[in-house]
Amino acid sequence: MRASRHLIRLQPLPQLPRSRHIHATTLCAWEKYDNERHFEPGEDVLKRVWHGLTYDVKRWKRRYQQARDDAFKRNNPIAFAKRDILDHELLPHRTEVLIIGGGLTGSSTAYWIKERFRDEDFKVTVVESPDKLEHSRTMLSNGAITQQFSIPEFIDMSLFSAEFLRHAGEHLKILDNDPPDINLLPVGFMYLARTPEEAETMRENWRTQIERGVKVAYYTKSELAARFPFMNFDDVIVGTYGLENEGLIDTWQLLSAIREKNISLGVQYFKGAVESFLFDRIVGAPEVHSRLGGGRDADLDALQKRRIRGVNVRPQMVGASARPVRTNMIVNAAGPWAGEIARMAGIGQGEGLLAVPIPIEPRKRVNFVIHAPDVPSFDIPAFTDPNGIFCRPQDAGSNFIVGKIPTRADDAKTDHTNLSIDYDDFYNNIWPVLVSRVPAFKTAKVINAWAMYNDVNTFDDTPIMGEHLLFTNLYTMAGFANYGPQMSIAMGRLFAERIFEGAYTTVNVRKFDMRRIMHGNKVAEPLKCAV
Numbered sequence: 049m050r051a052s053r054h055l056i057r058l059q060p061l062p063q064l065p066r067s068r069h070i071h072a073t074t075l076c077a078w079e080k081y082d083n084e085r086h087f088e089p090g091e092d093v094l095k096r097v098w099h100g101l102t103y104d105v106k107r108w109k110r111r112y113q114q115a116r117d118d119a120f121k122r123n124n125p126i127a128f129a130k131r132d133i134l135d136h137e138l139l140p141h142r143t144e145v146l147i148i149g150g151g152l153t154g155s156s157t158a159y160w161i162k163e164r165f166r167d168e169d170f171k172v173t174v175v176e177s178p179d180k181l182e183h184s185r186t187m188l189s190n191g192a193i194t195q196q197f198s199i200p201e202f203i204d205m206s207l208f209s210a211e212f213l214r215h216a217g218e219h220l221k222i223l224d225n226d227p228p229d230i231n232l233l234p235v236g237f238m239y240l241a242r243t244p245e246e247a248e249t250m251r252e253n254w255r256t257q258i259e260r261g262v263k264v265a266y267y268t269k270s271e272l273a274a275r276f277p278f279m280n281f282d283d284v285i286v287g288t289y290g291l292e293n294e295g296l297i298d299t300w301q302l303l304s305a306i307r308e309k310n311i312s313l314g315v316q317y318f319k320g321a322v323e324s325f326l327f328d329r330i331v332g333a334p335e336v337h338s339r340l341g342g343g344r345d346a347d348l349d350a351l352q353k354r355r356i357r358g359v360n361v362r363p364q365m366v367g368a369s370a371r372p373v374r375t376n377m378i379v380n381a382a383g384p385w386a387g388e389i390a391r392m393a394g395i396g397q398g399e400g401l402l403a404v405p406i407p408i409e410p411r412k413r414v415n416f417v418i419h420a421p422d423v424p425s426f427d428i429p430a431f432t433d434p435n436g437i438f439c440r441p442q443d444a445g446s447n448f449i450v451g452k453i454p455t456r457a458d459d460a461k462t463d464h465t466n467l468s469i470d471y472d473d474f475y476n477n478i479w480p481v482l483v484s485r486v487p488a489f490k491t492a493k494v495i496n497a498w499a500m501y502n503d504v505n506t507f508d509d510t511p512i513m514g515e516h517l518l519f520t521n522l523y524t525m526a527g528f529a530n531y532g533p534q535m536s537i538a539m540g541r542l543f544a545e546r547i548f549e550g551a552y553t554t555v556n557v558r559k560f561d562m563r564r565i566m567h568g569n570k571v572a573e574p575l576k577c578a579v
Contacts, residue, residue, distance in 0.1 A: 139318055147175070150176025150181060153528065155310060159306050180384075180385060196257060228304070240287040265291055326356065326358040356519045358378075378521060404566050414451060416478065418493060436455070437485075503527055
């Protein structure tokens with residue numbers, strides 16, 4: 049009996065028909081973030097130690113699984129789990145370079161850093177606020193490229209950027225993908241002078257441009273009339289016209305190409321807003337000086353000894369709180385909001401070196417798109433009238449982008465908080481000047497318009513480039529409002545030279561840092577060069 053039961057137990061089970069149903073497996077959540085609790089040093093030591101140990105285990109496990117699932121790294125997942133795996137935290141707790149602003153200036157800086165030093169452990173993080181980016185110059189400018197400046201450094205920077213943009217498809221190509229197209233439209237820029245003083249200034253600037261290798265023609269009134277017979281030069285004495293390395297680009301296409309290239313190089317982009325800065329704590333310094341009778345000076349001395357160690361960033365997610373991100377270098381490339389970022393660090397709100405602000409402010413600018421079928425679109429230059437009215441071909445058709453460079457008096461009267469468009473400004477102030485210069489514009493019609501913010505340096509209208517004298521690891525790169533994307537491309541390269549070689553080697557832009565503002569030395573650009 050015992051044997052029979054044993055035999056029955058050893059009999060194979062009958063084959064049952066397979067049931068058809070859906071097999072569910074765990075998905076690889078590539079966009080899954082870890083919204084973990086962050087503990088500051090000294091805060092709840094036991095919980096902080098326990099959280100650190102458990103969090104490291106979870107991170108190692110995730111990295112191992114990702115390396116194991118990767119076909120190219122499956123042979124040795126343990127080795128690959130330690131590197132080349134992106135962390136999926138909501139924000140990194142540590143990065144080498146933190147760039148505030150994801151526009152052309154910030155993205156170009158990240159590109160040149162990673163192009164120069166492609167170490168995976170050298171993290172470059174870009175924090176951007178999409179709500180502000182959509183109103184910035186990067187997204188909405190007409191993307192002019194010109195070298196007709198009076199400052200030699202600006203000429204050299206524009207020449208470098210023009211050469212880069214000429215071969216942008218090769219520089220920004222990703223593996224076997226097609227080269228990106230930035231829609232480069234070659235067109236010469238024209239500037240006019242109506243008075244003998246303006247003519248003399250233009251001639252001096254032209255000589256400087258020729259010495260730097262710029263291909264630009266210097267025309268008299270009769271030569272202008274012969275070269276451009278459809279334009280009116282009755283009130284003009286002389287003019288200059290670019291013959292090479294000038295044109296228009298699609299800044300949005302350029303930014304997209306740079307961002308995609310940066311991501312392939314390991315640059316991390318995060319959406320969020322910087323709320324404050326992190327400083328080193330100076331323990332005991334005020335008390336020691338107070339006992340010596342320092343009083344109020346003791347607090348100022350402690351402020352002078354602080355060092356920026358990072359920022360607090362609020363991710364753009366519902367219910368997310370601000371998180372600290374520690375870094376060695378911070379680049380303030382926030383464009384129109386660079387002055388606001390600087391004030392978070394106390395710049396311009398203290399005494400001594402902190403009393404001098406970074407005078408970058410958002411200024412409203414309006415562009416109108418007009419359709420003028422009678423204007424010879426292939427022959428007309430991108431001209432700027434002496435009174436500030438400019439005209440740029442939008443494409444190879446009959447559409448043009450026009451606007452006005454406001455004077456300081458006009459700028460003071462403008463409500464820069466309101467981005468609404470006043471179409472009467474075009475019909476009353478811009479259109480009559482266009483018709484007087486090019487009579488064929490009398491049949492033009494407005495088909496589109498937009499308002500944007502330019503990052504304007506209210507001190508002298510030229511960019512601020514360089515580190516702060518007190519916080520030497522905080523770099524400001526803003527104020528490129530009237531100079532276009534060519535300055536952003538070149539400045540990114542110069543910053544990479546500054547941090548890796550300790551000096552600007554291609555173009556020396558040392559005179560454009562905060563020292564000139566502290567000493568009250570303005571660097572003026574006499575030509576109106578809105579781009």
